Amino acid sequence: MSSISRREFLTGLTATAGALTLTNPQSVAGEKPGRIKKGTDLATLGKSGLQPTVLGLGTGTVSGSQQRDLGMEGFKKLVRHALERGLRYIDTADSYGTHPFVRNALEGVPRERYFIQTKTLARDPKKAKEDIDRFLKELNTDYVDTLLMHAMMKSSWPNDMRPVQDVLRAAQQQGKIKALGISCHGWEPLAASVDAAGIDVQLVRINPFGAKMDGPPQDVAPLLKKMHDQGRGIIGMKIFGEDGFKNRDKRFQSLKYVLGLGCVDCFTIGFTSIAQLEETLEMIEKVLAAEPQPK
Numbered sequence: 001m002s003s004i005s006r007r008e009f010l011t012g013l014t015a016t017a018g019a020l021t022l023t024n025p026q027s028v029a030g031e032k033p034g035r036i037k038k039g040t041d042l043a044t045l046g047k048s049g050l051q052p053t054v055l056g057l058g059t060g061t062v063s064g065s066q067q068r069d070l071g072m073e074g075f076k077k078l079v080r081h082a083l084e085r086g087l088r089y090i091d092t093a094d095s096y097g098t099h100p101f102v103r104n105a106l107e108g109v110p111r112e113r114y115f116i117q118t119k120t121l122a123r124d125p126k127k128a129k130e131d132i133d134r135f136l137k138e139l140n141t142d143y144v145d146t147l148l149m150h151a152m153m154k155s156s157w158p159n160d161m162r163p164v165q166d167v168l169r170a171a172q173q174q175g176k177i178k179a180l181g182i183s184c185h186g187w188e189p190l191a192a193s194v195d196a197a198g199i200d201v202q203l204v205r206i207n208p209f210g211a212k213m214d215g216p217p218q219d220v221a222p223l224l225k226k227m228h229d230q231g232r233g234i235i236g237m238k239i240f241g242e243d244g245f246k247n248r249d250k251r252f253q254s255l256k257y258v259l260g261l262g263c264v265d266c267f268t269i270g271f272t273s274i275a276q277l278e279e280t281l282e283m284i285e286k287v288l289a290a291e292p293q294p295k
Contacts, residue, residue, distance in 0.1 A: 036259075039284040040086030043266040045233025048179040048200040050145055052115040054266045055284060056089030056235075057082050057277075061270030062242065064096030070272060072104050079105035081274050083113065085281065091237075091268040092139075093119035093150060094131065099138040111141060117203075117235075117268075119150035119183060123160075128167040132176055146201050147171075148181040155188035158196040165198060179233070187215040194226050201233035206264060208257035209250070211241030221261055228263035236267030248279070255280070256287045 036043070039055035057079065059067045067075055079090065079102075090106075092098045099118070106114060118135055122128035135144060147168060149161055171177045181201035184190040193202060204224060205213045213220060228234050236258050245251050258264050271277045 037285070037288055039281045045146075045179065045201050045235070045265050046228070047231035048233055050115070050179055050201075050233065052089035052117075052145070052266050053087050055087055055280065056091050056115075056117070056266060056268035057087060058237065058268035058270035059090070059092045059098040059102065060096045061272065064093070064098045066272050067096070067098055067101065067270060072101060075101045076105040078271060078274060078277070082271075082277060083109065085277070087277075088113060089115045089117070089266065089268070091117045093148075094135065095119070095121055095150065099135065103138060103140045107140070115145045116141065117146040117148065117181075118144050119148040120164075121150050122164055125163040125167045128164045129171075132168070132171050136176065143176050143178060145178045146181050147177045147179075148183050148201070148203055150183050152182060152184045152189040152193075153186050155192040157182075157184075157189050158192055169198065181233075181235075183237075184214055187219075190214045190220070190223060194223055199232060201235060202227055203235045203237055204264075205238035206236045206258055206261075206267075207239055207241060207254045209241065209245075209254070211245075212238045217257075221263075224261065225263040228265075234264050236264040237269075239267050239269055244276070248283075251280070252283050252287070255283050256291070259284070259287050260291060 036054055040053050042051040043054045044051055061067060070078065090102055092102050102116070116139060118139070120128060120131040120135070122131050132147070136142065149164060149168070152161070154160065165180065168177060168180045172180055179200035180198065181203060182193060182196070182199050183203040184193060190204065193199065204220065206217065206220060206224065207213065208217055210216050224234050239254050239258055240251055245254065258267060269280060271280070
């Protein structure tokens with residue numbers, strides 16, 4: 001990436017936004033998306049209507065340690081490059097310890113130019129309310145786009161988490177949260193998610209190799225389709241497992257599989273270098289150019 005000043009970068013973001021409204025039919029929030037052609041196109045998260053980019057920048061590789069190891073400046077360089085390339089979706093979580101990194105990386109960037117997803121481990125309503133207010137301060141924002149109840153491990157979570165869900169829903173009504181979501185660790189909580197009420201988005205581990213997943217891909221994929229058909233936004237993660245598969249062919253196969261499912265709206269990948277990001281954008285474009293998309 002060429003060296004540019006902060007002022008030039010921010011000016012470029014504004015100019016890019018104007019250009020996209022003219023050239024990309026998926027760039028205007030609220031518009032019905034057309035055919036996805038690249039990772040920087042906007043996806044729509046089900047009935048929520050929210051529109052992150054197809055590819056999101058994850059910050060939780062090995063519990064966030066790989067992104068934290070970049071240091072504040074290294075992480076900021078990666079995020080700024082992603083924004084300049086057209087990505088607007090950043091995934092973080094309280095447990096990753098990356099809120100300060102995200103805040104620093106986005107300092108001075110207009111709020112409408114990025115989409116933030118974060119997650120709470122709160123298991124009681126008091127803690128959930130405290131987390132929401134703390135997250136907004138830590139991220140220096142008036143709202144987060146998606147807030148997830150993180151790492152459900154029991155099939156009883158839809159009942160167990162009702163008090164927390166009520167707090168998050170109230171925060172949504174206050175405009176502090178745009179959409180309420182869930183992430184699961186394990187097959188039973190994932191299966192219980194299908195009929196859970198009041199969930200706008202679902203973050204799910206998915207790839208064709210079963211790496212770091214909640215069940216075999218052939219079992220997980222039908223659940224995602226059911227939730228998607230019900231109007232829930234489906235966000236994929238662990239697309240490259242935890243180690244990136246250490247093989248370009250496998251990464252390509254995984255992108256081809258996930259993009260071909262027709263029920264994963266967007267996904268996050270935890271990059272640690274600009275080269276990794278660029279390779280992924282290139283492969284997404286190749287996959288989408290070569291294969292007809294499901295209706």
